[in-house]
Amino acid sequence: MATNTPTALGIYYGCLALFLSICHNVFLIYYVDMFVSIYKIDKLSFWVGEAIFLVWNSVNDPLFGWFSDKSILTAESEGKIISGPAVIMKRLRAISINGPLFGLSFILLWIPWGHPTLQFIVCLCLYDGFLTMLDLHHTALLADLSLDGDERTRLNGYCSVFSAFGSLSVFLSYLFWDKENVVSFQIFCVVLAVFSIIGYYIGAKVLQQQYLHIYNKDDSLHLKHLHVEKYDKSQNKKEEIGRASCRERV
Numbered sequence: 544m545a546t547n548t549p550t551a552l553g554i555y556y557g558c559l560a561l562f563l564s565i566c567h568n569v570f571l572i573y574y575v576d577m578f579v580s581i582y583k584i585d586k587l588s589f590w591v592g593e594a595i596f597l598v599w600n601s602v603n604d605p606l607f608g609w610f611s612d613k614s615i616l617t618a619e620s621e622g623k624i625i626s627g628p629a630v631i632m633k634r635l636r637a638i639s640i641n642g643p644l645f646g647l648s649f650i651l652l653w654i655p656w657g658h659p660t661l662q663f664i665v666c667l668c669l670y671d672g673f674l675t676m677l678d679l680h681h682t683a684l685l686a687d688l689s690l691d692g693d694e695r696t697r698l699n700g701y702c703s704v705f706s707a708f709g710s711l712s713v714f715l716s717y718l719f720w721d722k723e724n725v726v727s728f729q730i731f732c733v734v735l736a737v738f739s740i741i742g743y744y745i746g747a748k749v750l751q752q753q754y755l756h757i758y759n760k761d762d763s764l765h766l767k768h769l770h771v772e773k774y775d776k777s778q779n780k781k782e783e784i785g786r787a788s789c790r791e792r793v
Contacts, residue, residue, distance in 0.1 A: 547781055552757065555750045556688065556699025559681055562642065562742040564709025565735050566649045567674065569716050573728075574652055578663050580722055588660035596667040603675050611637065631687045631754060634680045635747045641680070642743020645673035646736040653725075653732040677743075688754075 578584045584592075611634075648669040671784060689695055712735055719731040 552688070552750070553698050553701045553751050555746060555753060556684070556698055557705040557747050558742065559638065559642075559677075559750075560702040560737040561705035562746065563645070563674070563677055563711045564706040564738050565712040566646065568710050568713045569732065569735065570649065570652065570670065572713060572718065573716070574667075576722075577653065578659060579726075581725055582655060582659040582662070584659040584663055587723075588663065592660065592663040592667065595664055596671065598670045600671055603672055604679075607672070607675050607679055611676070611683070628754070630725075631684065632751060634684045634687065635751045635754075638677060638679045638684075639744050639747035641673050641676040642747065643740040645670070645677055646740035646743070647672050649739070650733055650736045653729045 579589065648666065651662075652666045652670065657665075685695055685698055688698065716728070716731065719728040721728065
């Protein structure tokens with residue numbers, strides 16, 4: 544874990560919030576309208592789907608939280624120690640996998656592929672599942688990247704800025720939304736999803752490289768510092784031996 548995170552690392556961490564925000568804000572505003580007005584889902588099916596989604600949303604948070612930290616908890620129970628960098632790499636790998644899957648689940652919402660009731664339930668559960676995994680790992684990554692409260696506040700600040708930029712997708716969506724012809728809106732949503740998929744994959748990989756570069760640099764500086772300390776101690780010891788031998792001769 545780092546106590547001071549460089550600006551570049553903070554920016555890359557904040558970018559991950561952008562890739563979620565551009566899709567999630569559009570989802571919150573349009574998914575009901577899409578299924579009710581465009582797919583013509585009936586009222587009973589809609590509320591049944593919402594009830595299933597409510598149960599799934601309540602269950603997947605603790606379930607995925609336990610699942611994401613299972614290997615760490617298992618290792619600790621066996622007396623093994625997992626280093627901070629290993630935990631960070633694990634979370635970034637999870638983001639690089641779940642990020643693209645989140646984008647694909649977002650696409651499934653806007654393109655009809657089955658019965659409206661089935662599509663409604665499956666899409667909501669898939670979307671919320673990948674959303675939970677991303678949010679879980681991204682939030683946990685904040686605590687893993689820095690131990691300092693001020694640094695964590697700074698990283699949260701980057702996330703807030705990029706999330707604000709991501710909300711611009713909502714304003715752009717008004718240019719494409721048309722209940723009479725949703726093709727342009729569907730294309731718009733696919734473009735957002737592709738941007739999010741590529742962004743999550745590349746962003747997580749770059750963040751891995753940046754962190755490893757900083758960690759290895761800090762580690763080499765730490766080893767150099769230990770070497771200098773060891774050298775100084777050996778020199779002092781030699782000087783003490785020399786002074787002692789001089790006193791014996793006198």
